[in-house]
Amino acid sequence: MKGNxxxxxxxxxxxxxxxxxDYLKVVLKIExxxxxxxxxxxxxxxxxxxASVTDMLRxxxxxxxxxxxxxxxxxxTRKGRRMAVRILRRHRLLEMFLHQVLGYGWExxxxxxxxxxxxxxxxxxxxIDALLDFPVQDPHxxxxxxxxxxxxxxxxxxxxEAEPGSYRVRKVTNSDPEFLAYLDKVGLxxxxxxxxxxxxxxxxxxxxLPESGREPVYLGLEACRSIFVLPLKDRPGDSxxxxxxxxxxxxxxxxxxx
Amino acid sequence: MKGNxxxxxxxxxxxxxxxxxDYLKVVLKIExxxxxxxxxxxxxxxxxxxASVTDMLRxxxxxxxxxxxxxxxxxxTRKGRRMAVRILRRHRLLEMFLHQVLGYGWExxxxxxxxxxxxxxxxxxxxIDALLDFPVQDPHxxxxxxxxxxxxxxxxxxxxEAEPGSYRVRKVTNSDPEFLAYLDKVGLxxxxxxxxxxxxxxxxxxxxLPESGREPVYLGLEACRSIFVLPLKDRPGDSxxxxxxxxxxxxxxxxxxx
DNA sequence: CCTGATTTTTAGATCAGTCTAATAAATTCC
DNA sequence: GGAATTTATTAGACTGATCTAAAAATCAGG
Numbered sequence: 001m002k003g004n005x006x007x008x009x010x011x012x013x014x015x016x017x018x019x020x021x022d023y024l025k026v027v028l029k030i031e032x033x034x035x036x037x038x039x040x041x042x043x044x045x046x047x048x049x050x051a052s053v054t055d056m057l058r059x060x061x062x063x064x065x066x067x068x069x070x071x072x073x074x075x076x077t078r079k080g081r082r083m084a085v086r087i088l089r090r091h092r093l094l095e096m097f098l099h100q101v102l103g104y105g106w107e108x109x110x111x112x113x114x115x116x117x118x119x120x121x122x123x124x125x126x127x128i129d130a131l132l133d134f135p136v137q138d139p140h141x142x143x144x145x146x147x148x149x150x151x152x153x154x155x156x157x158x159x160x161e162a163e164p165g166s167y168r169v170r171k172v173t174n175s176d177p178e179f180l181a182y183l184d185k186v187g188l189x190x191x192x193x194x195x196x197x198x199x200x201x202x203x204x205x206x207x208x209l210p211e212s213g214r215e216p217v218y219l220g221l222e223a224c225r226s227i228f229v230l231p232l233k234d235r236p237g238d239s240x241x242x243x244x245x246x247x248x249x250x251x252x253x254x255x256x257x258x
Numbered sequence: 259m260k261g262n263x264x265x266x267x268x269x270x271x272x273x274x275x276x277x278x279x280d281y282l283k284v285v286l287k288i289e290x291x292x293x294x295x296x297x298x299x300x301x302x303x304x305x306x307x308x309a310s311v312t313d314m315l316r317x318x319x320x321x322x323x324x325x326x327x328x329x330x331x332x333x334x335t336r337k338g339r340r341m342a343v344r345i346l347r348r349h350r351l352l353e354m355f356l357h358q359v360l361g362y363g364w365e366x367x368x369x370x371x372x373x374x375x376x377x378x379x380x381x382x383x384x385x386i387d388a389l390l391d392f393p394v395q396d397p398h399x400x401x402x403x404x405x406x407x408x409x410x411x412x413x414x415x416x417x418x419e420a421e422p423g424s425y426r427v428r429k430v431t432n433s434d435p436e437f438l439a440y441l442d443k444v445g446l447x448x449x450x451x452x453x454x455x456x457x458x459x460x461x462x463x464x465x466x467l468p469e470s471g472r473e474p475v476y477l478g479l480e481a482c483r484s485i486f487v488l489p490l491k492d493r494p495g496d497s498x499x500x501x502x503x504x505x506x507x508x509x510x511x512x513x514x515x516x
Numbered sequence: 517c518c519t520g521a522t523t524t525t526t527a528g529a530t531c532a533g534t535c536t537a538a539t540a541a542a543t544t545c546c
Numbered sequence: 547g548g549a550a551t552t553t554a555t556t557a558g559a560c561t562g563a564t565c566t567a568a569a570a571a572t573c574a575g576g
Contacts, residue, residue, distance in 0.1 A: 019563065039524060052564055054525055059562090071524060071571060101359075102385040112379055119377035121370055127360040277533065297554055310534055312555055317532095329541060329554060 018118035020065070021087050022046060023056055027066060027074050028084035038073040082149055089145040090117040090125055092138035097128040099139040106139040106189065107180035140180075141171030141190030141228075157231065159206065160224040164196045167229035174226035183227075187212035193232060276376035278323070279345050280304060281314055285324060285332050286342035296331040340407055347403040348375040348383055350396035355386040357397040364397040364447065365438035398438075399429030399448030399486075415489065417464065418482040422454050425487035432484035441485075445470035451490060 016024075026045040030037040043053045061068035065080030076084060094116050095109040104112065129135075129147070136152065137143055143152040156170040169192045172183060183189065193211040200206070205218040219227075274282075284303040288295040301311045319326035323338030334342060352374050353367040362370065387393075387405070394410065395401055401410040414428040427450045430441065441447065451469040458464070463476040477485075 017562075040522095048563090049565060050524065051526080051566080056563080098382075102382065102389070104381075104385075108381070112382060115377045115379075116374070119373045121373075123362075123366070124356075124360065124370060127362075131360065275532075298552095306533090307535060308554065309536080309556080314533080 014063075016063075016065075016083065019056075020060065020063075021083070021118055023053075023060060024065060024076070024080055024084040025087050025091075027076055028081065028088065031076060036073050037075065042074070085145050085149045085151065087117055089147070089149075090120065092142055092144040093125055093129055093132070093135070094120070095138040095140070096132055096135045096144070100132055100135075101128075105181075106184065107177040109139055110175035111177075137171075137190070139190075140173070140175075141169065142173070143171075154228075155230070156228040158225060159196070159227040159229050160221050162196055162229060162231075164198055166193065166195050166232040168193050168232050170228045170230050172227055174223075179223070179226075186210065186217045188217070188227070194229075272321075274321075274323075274341065277314075278318065278321075279341070279376055281311075281318060282323060282334065282338055282342040283345050283349075285334055286339065286346065289334060294331050295333065300332070343403050343407045343409065345375055347405070347407075348378065350400055350402040351383055351387055351390070351393070352378070353396040353398070354390055354393045354402070358390055358393075359386075363439075364442070365435040367397055368433035369435075395429075395448070397448075398431070398433075399427065400431070401429075412486075413488070414486040416483060417454070417485040417487050418479055420454055420487060420489075422456055424451065424453050424490040426451050426490050428486045428488050430485055437481070437484075444468065444475045446475070446485070452487075 023042065023046065026042055027037045029045065030041055035041065039050050039053045039057065042057070043050045046053070057066065057068045057074050060066050060074070060080065064077060065083065066074045066076045068074050091113045094113040098104040098109045098112055099106060126147070135144055143154065145151045157167075159167070169188060169190050171190060172180065172188075174180070187210040188194065188208070195209045197207040197209055197216065203221050205220050206224050208217045208219055210217060281300065281304065284300055285295045287303065288299055293299065297308050297311045297315065300315070301308045304311070315324065315326045315332050318324050318332070318338065322335060323341065324332045324334045326332050349371045352371040356362040356367045356370055357364060384405070393402055401412065403409045415425075417425070427446060427448050429448060430438065430446075432438070445468040446452065446466070453467045455465040455467055455474065461479050463478050464482050466475045466477055468475060
């Protein structure tokens with residue numbers, strides 16, 4: 001590596017190194033989970049030492065990309081959020097592209113997109129966006145921010161917290177290939193309908209019945225934390241006014257951080 | 259940048275940093291031009307200081323990727339050549355992909371491919387290879403090494419050295435967008451037929467008549483050095499046994515360095 | 517409000533890749 | 547074949563991103 005930034009930008013936006021992009025992405029992810037972006041949490045996500053994160057957060061603060069309170073953690077500024085959302089958009093568009101155009105499995109797209117998101121130009125992104133006819137979700141069901149940085153509100157529900165009933169899988173927020181391959185095998189992917197039949201007590205597994213298979217699937221609570229669902233009107237054939245039409249849009253980097 | 263190699267490889271081949279890939283690529287390019295890969299020549303191609311090249315060549319020698327004689331320069335080893343040809347293949351396939359699938363102009367593909375060639379996986383490459391139906395040339399007319407590293411022999415002729423007569427443009431070995439856009443404007447691209455009408459003396463321009471336009475084009479000698487052509491059987495309509503069928507193949511990294 | 521555990525920061529070092537300035541080798545030219 | 551010029555190498559330093567180990571701040575509980 002040359003010491004230089006690698007992301008290609010024709011924009012006025014200062015270009016940053018792919019490392020910086022990764023830090024911003026992680027802080028955004030943590031904030032989206034309504035958690036505090038503490039040094040150690042960021043370090044865990046990035047698999048680097050805490051000390052490295054302290055250093056970097058101070059640099060990012062100096063660059064105006066986030067606020068940083070020692071012994072507390074980081075919060076993205078408007079500028080930092082804009083950049084983070086931009087990477088998120090690239091990542092998810094790339095995933096969709098790999099899946100739809102190059103035939104990648106949903107368990108394969110993440111790793112490749114992690115590298116490409118830092119390397120492709122804005123032109124590349126806008127071309128695949130058009131080629132895919134402006135998709136709003138990636139292969140995991142995650143919503144794709146639009147070109148202006150606006151993000152759809154996420155009105156889904158964590159399966160780990162759901163009560164027995166009928167649901168539709170909205171997204172899976174786990175990029176471990178093994179895990180995704182397993183979900184695929186048992187017939188759980190975005191848009192799959194399922195009924196949550198029972199929740200074993202004491203952090204026990206959930207008994208699920210995906211529409212596709214007739215065998216029930218027992219899934220550990222921890223695994224269920226990365227599956228998000230939408231409750232289904234209980235009549236299984238009823239698709240009118242289903243909760244998956246065009247969801248309302250809300251300011252992404254503009255307003256979502258309260 | 260993390261200090262790590264960035265190129266993704268599922269292979270056993272040791273992965274190297276994108277910087278190393280760039281050095282190897284440049285040495286290959288210079289060797290292909292039948293020149294000595296001297297420190298300064300490599301430095302010029304990469305736009306870095308000579309001292310940096312000296313350092314790096316010693317490192318690459320230690321890694322077994324090239325031979326390096328102080329005060330002489332570098333020659334690729336089999337291993338180094340294999341890696342360099344692999345990057346070349348990636349670069350050209352990516353260019354073709356950008357052109358054919360994403361609608362990039364031939365003057366736009368180089369810059370993007372320069373970044374992507376270090377970032378995409380082997381899977382990506384094999385998928386676009388298939389998607390493009392295993393192309394043998396890139397948008398500039400350069401041949402694409404095959405997956406095993408074999409390269410077509412280049413039997414073309416530099417326009418700067420050509421005698422008046424009829425030719426077909428084979429390739430353009432210059433990636434300057436301005437230049438390529440100009441050639442495009444005057445109707446000169448790979449596969450274009452043209453007649454070289456006269457060569458002005460004293461390094462003067464060449465008078466060309468591309469098949470498309472009726473206006474002659476005057477092109478400086480220096481510009482002509484990056485245009486390569488194949489002589490045409492003089493009957494303009496005669497396409498039987500034209501010299502552009504499947505060209506013979508020859509060992510790429512295996513034999514081409516004598 | 518003090519102690520112990522946890523989290524975070526500091527201090528100092530390393531690594532890859534680069535630079536400039538100074539020196540040394542090779543080449544060229546009379 | 548020796549002086550001048552060109553080309554290449556060494557020496558020393560910098561930058562970005564990382565690490566480990568030690569010190570300091572915060573937090574949790576009695």
